[in-house]
Amino acid sequence: MIHLATLAQGQIYSQFYDKLVPVTGVPWLLFTILKMLVVFTVIMVGVAMLTLAERKISAWIQDRIGPNRTGYGGLLQPAADGLKNIMKEETYPDAANMKLFILAPMLSFIPALITFAVIPFASPLSTKWGLVEMSVANLPIGFLYILAIASLGVYGVVLAGWSSNNKYSLLGGLRSSAQMVSYEISMGMAAVAVLLLSGNVSLQAIVSQQQAMGWNIFPLLIGFFIFCVAAFAETNRLPFDLPEAESELIAGYHTEYSAMKFSMFFIAEYSNMVTASALMVTLFFGGWDIPGTQWDNIPPWTVLKFLITGAVFFGKLLSFIFVFMWVRWTLPRFRYDQLMSLGWKFMLPLALCYIVITGGAVLGLDMLGVSRSVQWFGIAPFWAALGVLNLVLAALVFVVLDRGRIISPAYSRLSARQVAHLRAISAGRSLVAPQGD
């Protein structure tokens, strides 16, 4: 652990925290309220626009046009949908447990929104009252906060499924709880690798470490893969949308919901997606870091720097959201057994092994004295060494994962020999005796 104290990231880290005085007192309170309002507004408006983006992207993928009647290019469609959802009749099933039925959308909606609070979304801003951190709450245990709050989201879904008193809803809720519990473990485990590398659970520190050494995506490629798959499962997006599975469960846990309550679940899903994307950007893609320059990592913290880094962060975030949507409109849903075997038989052991391997590698490289700071061609040797290790691991992982070992496509071309074999089996089982002598 001695080596951790002498990390290169420490230089930037100390510039960040020691030389500039953070804002305190009344200005701190006002700035925090302002940040809360801005982040809340941006997320709510963003979520509304994301519903439009989802419909547009799905339309283009399916060679359609998508909503284009309300406003220019359908831009007012979210407003029309929102208005419709507010005006619609709320239906309450007679057999529902009314208190929990009303509580469930809130429990789903609130954790989805407040997870974003700890994510640093831009470089800090230097004001005459002091340095303003650009996250709503710069918690020193930011990552643990996210894990804690994100796992609360499942309560909303499970309670919605249970309180509706409807068998489809209940099945959706059950599936959701099983899925979220399964994948939450591997998600947390995958992120431990990031913590091993940064030596800190503060998200701001994780960003600083990546600014100093290079983004985590390369040295923690497998970790990113596990985290990404788990994030898809956590947000109930395809190919893991078993809780709502339209074809099997009508709409799953929100079958009985209508109007604004249904909309709450929708907003929660999209906010979860935003938070998961933000988390992936922060943990693996350098947060608000601009690649290829150190200009954004050092003081002075001007307004221009704040705006540019913020734009870069949201650009990365939107590209992840695009991947979420792209995957949704491409991949079919997993079967329940595939979901469980992927979660428990593959992701969890892989994540555990990965912690051991990464921990060993980080310790070994530090003991060998491999430098974490940028040396040749803007590449840190430490970063490159871990990256190569991960590439080797990735090759192994995809060989194990693929070709019917863990997951398989439902169909592949049959060879003539296999067709003959299958015919022989079905001939033997047929109820009608073969014709002839």
Add this chain to the structure above:
Amino acid sequence: MPIQVKVLERPVGEASYVRAMLSGMALTFKHLMNPHKKTEQYPEVKWALSPRWRGTHRMLTDETGKAKCVACGLCPQICPANCIKLVPGEDEEGNRYPLVYEIDEFRCIFCGYCQEVCPEEAIHVGRHYENSEYSREGFVYDLERLTSQTHPVCEMWDPDDPKGE
């Protein structure tokens, strides 16, 4: 006792999920970037109807503006949906004309038999399909409504000119 599950022997070892997934993603991305634009913007752009399209009925009129119908009763006779109501009348000169001629467009199956059977080429099915009303009663078209419509009528199939040339 365990549930009997039929297990199909699929050669899954030869198919790669990762490769299938990536090729699927590539395909959707290709469509996303370069969609096949097939959609027609309906109310503004309308599909060209076939000359033999059988839609909303039209009653043709003679030069004086009277309906050509002679109330022979063939169309209600042949109508398989029984949607034509005809009450015949006769004037002083002995010319028959319809006192009541109503077609229920809700019941009609648009087979076009009424047009085929009409000896006076009076009743026609038309090349028109946008008929919406605020009430069910509005779909019962009376003689006045049938004669006042102006859309083109269906060209029936002619055995001598099968391709309509």
